[in-house]
Amino acid sequence: MSFRALHHADLPLLLPNAWDVPSAIAFVEAGFPAVGTTSFGVATSAGHPDGDGATREANLVLAQRLARLPVHVSIDIEDGYSEDPDEVADYVAGLGAVGVAGVNLEDSAAARLVEPARFAAKVAAVKERSPDVFVNARVDTYWFDQDATVPATVARALAYVEAGADGVFVPGLADPAAIREIAAAVPAPLNLLVTPGRTLRELADLGVRRVSTGSLPYRAAVDAAVRVATAVRDDEQLPTATSYAEAQERVHRYP
Numbered sequence: 001m002s003f004r005a006l007h008h009a010d011l012p013l014l015l016p017n018a019w020d021v022p023s024a025i026a027f028v029e030a031g032f033p034a035v036g037t038t039s040f041g042v043a044t045s046a047g048h049p050d051g052d053g054a055t056r057e058a059n060l061v062l063a064q065r066l067a068r069l070p071v072h073v074s075i076d077i078e079d080g081y082s083e084d085p086d087e088v089a090d091y092v093a094g095l096g097a098v099g100v101a102g103v104n105l106e107d108s109a110a111a112r113l114v115e116p117a118r119f120a121a122k123v124a125a126v127k128e129r130s131p132d133v134f135v136n137a138r139v140d141t142y143w144f145d146q147d148a149t150v151p152a153t154v155a156r157a158l159a160y161v162e163a164g165a166d167g168v169f170v171p172g173l174a175d176p177a178a179i180r181e182i183a184a185a186v187p188a189p190l191n192l193l194v195t196p197g198r199t200l201r202e203l204a205d206l207g208v209r210r211v212s213t214g215s216l217p218y219r220a221a222v223d224a225a226v227r228v229a230t231a232v233r234d235d236e237q238l239p240t241a242t243s244y245a246e247a248q249e250r251v252h253r254y255p
Contacts, residue, residue, distance in 0.1 A: 002072075003072040003102055003134050004134055007210055013210045014032070014211050015032075016036070017036045017213050017214055017217060018037055018041070019038055020042075020062070021062070024069060025250045037062065037074070038213075039076040040214070042058050044218075051078060055076075059075050068099075069254055072102070074100070074103060074136065075103050077105060079107075079109045080092075085126075088125060092133055096132065101133070102133060102135070103126070103133060103136065108140040112144070124164055135167070136191055137165035139168060144172075154182055157186045161188045167190075168189070170192060171193045172193070179192065189209035189210055190207060191209070193214045194214070
């Protein structure tokens, strides 16, 4: 099934977000048909804060490795690392050339919303250059609590869809009524972050077509690592984990 078609199944596409090759391979082994990346995980695992463009080169390297996996891959490219639409289009074309199926592109920079027309120009340039790459346009109204209303969010989303966006991502959106209204108003698959207390079926009934785990798996993995060390320190039972041999074999299966 194509990456695009996965957004139109009975349940929303659950897209787990990896931060390196082993985490992506683990999601593949668990049976997920597509894997995304998390800019937070890629950035902070290298000692950089999220959102400052530090993932630009790291994503190029990671994309080359992940595109070899037998699943669809979508790369989180923050704001595209440039204000110039042509430069953003060039960057995405490079990802598409190695086999990346989609990108996540956000309409904010330095934690502030950008003008919708400026972001729409990026989307249009990317789609003109790479029409087969699924562009998930992230609307950060609710994420940064700026213009966090349904009308403002819908207006931005419609501008991006008109420019060619294939999907719309509204992180931070959780109110059921607002989810339903935005999903009904925007003629493209609506993507949300995992919503505590709501199942995929419940989100599907609200009109959601894709659910991302975001940085949650990465942050949970860091917490798990700490629990291992503290268990040893405090003479507690060690948690179970994939064996060394199996973890090693996974890498061999996907060279």
